Amino acid sequence: MSSKLVEKGIESCRNGAFGKGVSFFTEALESDKNNVEALYNRARALSRVGKLQESLTDFxxxxxxxSSNASYIGDYAVSLHLNNENDSASLAxxxxLALEPNNxxxxxxxxxxxxxxxxxEGAIADYEKAIELDPEDAIALNNKGLVEEKLGYQDKAKKSFDKSNELVGYKPENKTEPVNSPTPTDETSSKQPSRGQVIKSIFTKDGFKDFTEFSKNLFKGNRGKK
Structure with missing residues (x-):
């Protein structure tokens, strides 16, 4: 019974109905208070609907x-950060990372x-380590480019964006077009998918696993057009 409720909750979250997912996970826990899968998924879903204190309690x-589950601790760190508890988040x-140094x-x-x-600078160092461990991590490359851009490292940022674009199969129609160019018309957009759409299509192949990754919203806009 509880396992079916968890499945329904996961499906709801896949479809963006996180509040409904929370309800299913809660019902599963009422049926089986020791259902760790329901507790974990509820904690993640609660963070998505802004109920951070409840999420933190579950985590x-x-x-x-x-205490040795890196996924629990890593997601707990995210919720702590979202609740502005950055010192505790940093420790988490x-x-x-200490539990999974090669992840x-x-x-x-x-x-x-x-x-x-x-x-x-610390962010760039961590992204570089992530890319060293997984050279085909287009997400890390793009995010590194965004940070490099903030620091004014334009050449480095362009290299990061170009490599990320190559990995996801995104080809800007005009590579010299400035980032702040006018938004393309709907007709143009329908012909040329945005970089965000390309990334999103790859993200969602792993389904529910990705729904709480706090980096998912970094791809708003066409940052690859350098």
Whole structure:
């Protein structure tokens, strides 16, 4: 019974109905209070609907259940950061990374955190480590380019964007077009998918796994047109 409710919750979240997903996960936990899958997914979904304190409560319980689970700790770190508890978030990111030192996502997630708190050079270093571990990580390359751009490293940013574009199969119609050019018409957009659309189509192949990755909104706009 509870497993079917979890499946319904996951499907709801895949479709963007996170509030409905929370309801299914809660119902599953009422049926089986020890259903860790329901608890984990509810914690993630709660963060997406802005109920951060409730999300933190669930994540804290998860880390108490399994203190060596890097996924629990890493997502807990995200929720802590979203709740402006950055000192605690930093410690949680470090712990998750220590548990999975060869997982590129651990470096990418910490890099995004560092970017948001203003440690731009630290963010680049973490993205570079993520790319070293996974040279085909188009997301990390794009995000690194965004940080390099903030720091004024235009040549480096262009290289990062170009490599990321190459990996996802995105080919700007005019590579010399400035970033702040007028928004294309609907007719043009229908012919040439935006870089964000290309990235999103790749992200969603892994389904629910990706729905809480806080880097998912970094691809608004065509940052590859350099």
């Amino acid at each position: 804290k319980r998860l880390t108490e259940i399994d 990111f470090e712990k998750a 590129p996502y651990r470096y990418s997630s910490r890099a995004f955190f560092k970017d948001r708190i203003g440690d731009l």
